[in-house]
Amino acid sequence: MDRFVWTSGLLEINETLVIQQRGVRIYDGEEKIKFDAGTLLLSTHRLIWRDQKNHECCMAILLSQIVFIEEQAAGIGKSAKIVVHLHPPPSNKEPGPFQSSKNSYIKLSFKEHGQIEFYRRLSEEMTQRRWENMPVSQSLQTNRGPQPGRIRAVGIVGIERKLEEKRKETDKNISEAFEDLSKLMVKAKEMVELSKSIANKIKDKQGDITEDETIRFKSYLLSMGIANPVTRETYGSGTQYHMQLAKQLAGILQGPLEERGGIMSLTEVYCLVNRARGMELLSPEDLVNACKMLEALKLPLRLRVFDSGVMVIELQSHKEEEMVASALETVSEKGSLTSEEFAKLVGMSVLLAKERLLLAEKMGHLCRDDSVEGLRFYPNLFMTQS
């Protein structure tokens, strides 16, 4: 009984079904075992038994493992049987219902008859040995007896086949998962085609870009978050969105600006605005683009970029140059100041304090002392003193 191996019951290519019979019970030698009601199938290569109640329980024996068969006539209360004598199992036999058995034969009991025909066909197959002429995948073929080299190959090949199946399964799963992506790529391809055609038209300066194409193109770009690229740099243009946003900002920032002496760095603005919004946060890009439009829209704030690159928002009414004069006074009072000291005195952020001092230097009111002690600003005595 230990010659049986578990199988899916599916026939291989080149393997054909010869006959099948329901109601067959298997005996291990003379002993009854749990496999009491199944369908027995004979193929050109194997003898397969499938449990009638549990179709997943399915096992097989290779015909090449059969030494000989004999009939056993029915008796009173006993069904007709076929006795199948078997070769010893190969050392690398695949798993089956029994690990070991003291018997080297099994009995097939035909409780629903059909034994005569089955026996006839089985004998025929044994004689013809069609399995030798029609090779199926190697794991089905075993040897008569143990032959070390070949047996090993069979086992490994079996494992390889399993791995191959697993890989195919994984592949299938992945392709299913990426179905959406391939749909996206189809769309992207359309867009690429469109932009190529527009680019070519622009390059050749031939043919008008149709209204329709322009609209489609713009809508693609907007959906990706790019404002109209042609006019991105110029103030006063830009999408409706940025214009609306600019107006909104003017409203939000009026109060905070006045509190902070009329000037705020753009990073402070970004934090303030996003904190206030809570949801639908602004991207830095959107903020900058909106701020660029403030002056053009004649709103009471404006964006200002210092030489150092620092960007600030100031009230229109705020005159940084005037603040410089007061900065000079403060510095003169104290003799000299660093940006940090100045910031603390005036109650400004260090960043803005530094910008103010630098502006004062640029205007010639202050001069600098740069040493290991740090950067200090002094009133510009070079100019004021002879």
Add this chain to the structure above:
Amino acid sequence: MAMSFEWPWQYRFPPFFTLQPNVDTRQKQLAAWCSLVLSFCRLHKQSSMTVMEAQESPLFNNVKLQRKLPVESIQVVLEELRKKGNLEWLDKNKSSFLIMWRRPEEWGKLIYQWVSRSGQNNSVFTLYELTNGEDTEDEALQPCPAHHSRWAKLEASSESKLPD
């Protein structure tokens, strides 16, 4: 003649030792440096110097104030002096230089004036007499190092036919 050197107000002003980024401010700063260098060298009778010496000299290194002019800025000052005609490099590497607190043509003029005044046109003088003679003692000609005189005489002679 040895007078204690009076440092100008800038010498005690820390920003003096930082090259100013503002162009107008820098102009004033460099002008002050140039005149300081010249008066310093004149007093100390120093007509030549190496850049290394300059860095450590009290001229560019105010120990009390704890400020020194960085070497790149010293180079800028020296270049200004050269442009004005008060400095000449003694070597290709610009490691040592000649300081002329009076430019050659200024010397030339002075010599000519002195010579005219003492009515000694068309006589021959040695260099030594010019620089160390009694007649010239109190005159501005006095602290005139030899090689300056050479220059000066060339200038003077080109101006008014003084024989060499």
